[in-house]
Amino acid sequence: MQTKHSNGWLRANRQKIAPWVFLAPAMLFFTVYVIAPIFQSMWYSFYAWDGIGEKEWIGWGNYIELFDDDRFYVSLKNNVIWLLLYMLAVPAGLFVALFLNQNVWGMRFYKSMFFFPFVISQVVVGLIFTWFYNPNFGIVAVVWEFFGATPPSILGDERFVTYGIIFAGLWPQVAYCMILYLTGLNNVSTDQIEAGRLDGARGWRMLRYVILPQLWPATFLAIVVTVIGALRSFDMIAIMTQGGPYGSSNVLSYFMFEQALSEYGFRMGYGSSISVILFLIMMVFICYFLWVMYQEDRRG
Secondary structure, three states: HHHHHHHHHHOOOOHHHHHHHHHHHHHHHHHHHHHHHHHHHHHHHOEEOOOOOOOEEEEOOOHHHOOOOOOHHHHHHHHHHHHHOOOOEEEEEHHHHHHHOOOOOOOHHHHHHHHHHOOOHHHHHHHHHHHOOOOOOOHHHHHHHHHOOOOOOOOHHOOHHHHHHHHHHHHHHHHHHHHHHHHHHOOOOOOHHHHHHHHOOHHHHHHHHHHHHHHHHHHHHHHHHHHHHHHHHHHHHHHHHOOOOOOOOOOOHHHHHHHHHOOOOOOOHHHHHHHHHHHHHHHHHHHHHHHHHHHHHHHH
16 A cells, blocks of 8 residues: 555656656766865865875864965966966957858858867867977977077966966867857847847947847856866966976966875875865855856846
């Protein structure tokens, strides 16, 4: 009797249960491989541990050392520079998308060329720009020598290295933002454009008052992925400079790797404290973006 009652309840609620059944494996993996490691890192940050031997409880010792470490402030400053300059990818992606959103001969070829940086690996991008910046045979050296100047060592100069890496990272990031905007432009209402033309909107006024408001979802997504990409920048630095020269191009993610996992580190507790700080910084932005989305849903 109880079995029949249970079967009847399942049949009556199967539409409510089905989504949770399909979500359960993903939620399990997300909990095990994302949520649990976050709290594990927070716990490890209160220990002195080399990853193999016994853990030694030191409380806030790692954080006290971190906030007294000049390398931490250099990495934090570079993350801020990454964040500010990486945002150039959003307007650049918009203007490239507007250029490519035309019905002219050969536009598919041009789109594929602009799309190309997004599909290749960050490792390949880093290697390409390392060769470009090479002061002996790179394109930068050729241009400088053409004008009779001495080529700069961009990746070997503390003043220029961070900006050189960011410029390399912007190449695929602009392509990604361009894809988001091209998708958004396909959903722009032609009726509103025609109404704008009848009201005399042309050029910049058409873009500002008619097209951009309709592109807000694409703009919001482009800002989110660009901010997160800037804060967790790692691959380009690992390939192009390994944090050099003298740690001047370090960011928090690579500094964490350097302290916890590289041959010079094996300080899991100290590396975990860096990861916690980076996580808290990212959470500020993530919470803000979630709040904006919530406000948009309420107005919608």
